Amino acid sequence: MFSEANEKKLDEIITHYPVKRSAVLPALYIAQEEHGHVTDDDVRYIANRLDMRVNEVEEVVTFYTMYSRKPVGKYKLQVCRTLSCWLQGAEQIAEQIEHKIGCGVGETSKDGKFTLMEVECLGYCDLAPCLQVNFDYHEKVTPESVDKLIDGLKTK
């Protein structure tokens, strides 16, 4: 199901916990890393590996916002919409990105490169507004810096 390296990683992670099923979160990350999102087969496979029921794995995947059950772009652009960032113009940032990549919040751009999301507080209030691209933070973003950032990502 997973690549050989990832299988090894999962085997190793399982040993970290007293109960096998506790490894469900890292296992899902591995799946997401490998397939871009958590596929139906991933859910079945993980359930099987960790002696869980598919419904239980599904419950976990859908509960946490950082797992995706649908295909997403290569870059997940996550704009913080909580108070500090909002006051600092997060809305304009989101609008700018929408304009730039040509799709709305919760959607994936046509080229399959970007997915725009609005998320709750990222803990960067002092450097608001904050934009998270996959696992990287970009603080004090402006419509101009966002433009530049996306142009750069497009060429990558």
Added chain:
Amino acid sequence: METVKITINGQEMTAPKGELLIEACEMNGIYLPRFCHHRGLTPQASCRMCVVRVDNPKIPKLQTACTMPVSDGMVVTTDSKEIEEVRAAMIEFLLSNHPVDCPVCDRAGECELQDQTYGFGEDRTRSQYADKENYLERQISPFMYNDPQRCVMCKRCTRVCEEWMDEFAITTINRGSATLISSFTGWVECSDCGNCVDVCPTGTLLHVPYKYVARPWDLKQTPTVCNFCSDGCSILAGTRSENLIRAVARDGRGRTAGGINHDFLCALGRYTVDFVHSDERVDRPMIRRGEHLVPATWDEALSHVAARLGEIKAQSGGDSIGVISAARLLNEDQFTLKRFATEVIGTKHADFYRDDDEIDLAAFFKHGQPAIATQSHIQSADAILLVGSDPNEENPLTAFSIRWAVRQKAARLIVVNSTPSRLERQAQLAVRVREGSEGALIYALLDESKAAEAAGAMGASVDQIKAIRQTLLESDRVVVIFGDELRGAALEALPLLEQILATPNADVAVAARKAHIDALQREVKSSNSTQKPSINENPYTYIVEHPTLEVGQDAARTETKFSFVPLVRYSNSMGAWQMGMSAAQNGGMSAQAMLNSSGGGVKALIVAGEDLIAKANGEASIVRSQLEKLDFLVVQEMFLTETAKMADVVLPVTSFAEAQGTQVNNGSQVQFVRRTIPPVGQARPDWMVTNQIAKLMGVDFGYQGQLKNIFKEIAEKVDGYEGLSHNFLANEGATPIKRAQADTSKIDRAELMNRLAGEVARVNRSVAVDTSAITAKAGSRLHNRYPLITRYSEMISPVSPQEEEVAAPLIFPA
């Protein structure tokens, strides 16, 4: 039971020690609002409606009464301005995403959310926003609709699915206000028990067959007893204008029929009751004229039957006429048929039909009636030995009780079976054995030295047999549940277990139980990551010994250590036996033997309610040709079955919903079946038909057309029925029938063991042991039974998405 003193709202009250506060309040007449709390489920505390102020011991925050056990000297306030405000706020919160579409909701009128909003909520809301979560209502299983907007996330349904059914078919998906009840695929694959719908406090989950059919306040709800299996669950039968519309275990207001099943019901009992209104019911008597069955009046039909039976009796003697009854007929019907056979016809050939997988009650009761366990005995047993059968598919209530005992009472379950059964997941020890070798287990249990011999026959190991023996030996209350796999000498020998495996002394039992519970707790705490917990695949198993978690309040136990549950096949197999309607008791031919000698010794048959051809499996054509040889065949039936089509006279009779009387379940409990609807067409109860034929043949049973007079006679004549009456049973519910105990000292042990040894030796050892995993879908065998099999396909008639939008609501003819 130990009690404690508590003070609620300034008044001193008593409550059982360890009881949950919410239940203690209810016992003392104080109702606390709740959504998530259910007596039969583990505490959840998600709805926060039952909050109370606890002053002693002083707790700074409001507490949920549904998770707080009472302690001595507890001081509680359940009613104050503060609590009122919190409750109102909770209701407002729960309603913030609710569409308030009561006028089109099937639950309106018996909705807990509606009731509690009236009782504890405000009449306004502050949360008027446009972007409510708008999930559309959709069908999520053949029998279930889901409308997520109405959900209050009490999770009763998912807990029922996990804890009661062990199916894990539904779960919560997403988070926050977007949470909904669904499953991995979105379509729920389960046994369709419908218990999740019953316990739902709102209109989120709805029964498909009941959708837009009736309003709860239009329904007349009559408690009666289901007649699909031998467990004998009570149902609340809802009727409107003389139509049977639904059957529930528990209505939205929490009312139950007060039966042995409490809030539990299976798919068969719940979704098939309206077969009684089928268009295919025979609605008038029919007499054969040449090739065809022609409608006739009752008078014509009955006098024809009486005349022909009289002729045949005069020509060939009484024994040329056989009487076969269906095991589902009520006691009164069986008793009247028995009297008819002996007093009117003068035949000894009277038998209730037993199919191949029916337990041989004659062997089991050969030496008297051993202690029979009821559902509450199973639920409070220390050890349960399940031999053969699969209660999950055949007797769902028994399966529920077994799971209950394992989960809530740490009972030790041993499953010995030749086919996969889902109950193996709960078992401490599950042994797959060779088909037909189940009796060898009894052989090994009775004589330790024969363990190796038995193990060889069973295809099991000696260690496994030793472990079973050890578990039974050191347990205090053992319930043996068995199917038809136990036959002959093994069945006869069951009462001997009491003698041979009596607990050495009470301390052993207590110590063994403690060790078992300790081991379980250790295992749950530290189950190794690489190793499956050996006790149970279900990771949620945990041990709670808590009075509120006991369904039956009586600390149920039988007089003897061992008690038995014969999983007989039909709703009244036990009753038919007790009424003496069995060939073994009458000294005549069995139903099969009667068929075989038809045309020879047997010239005429009276078949009450049994479709002999359908039951013949692969031998339908043989049965058909045997029936053709008869001079005269009377069939009392609801439907024009294959057997009825061959009859000379077909007499329409009532179904369980139209008949009144008593039936006996596999726990030997007699229960009162109430009439819920008037007879369909010209149908008459079986007893009445028999009584009328008898009268025409010159014998008056003296019933004066009154059903209760039959039961009066049963109470006088049948062992164990002394002092019972319809009135008593109607009020009392399930009443155990105690008969003469098996006298084990009279059993010739040596002879019995010899016969058992012979049976063990005859086991065909070339058959491989079925070690396949449990793969069958839950309920697959249940769904294959009439009338559910037809019902099932009705419900899942595929609808394309376009059609779905405009499709008329599913309405079923009442």
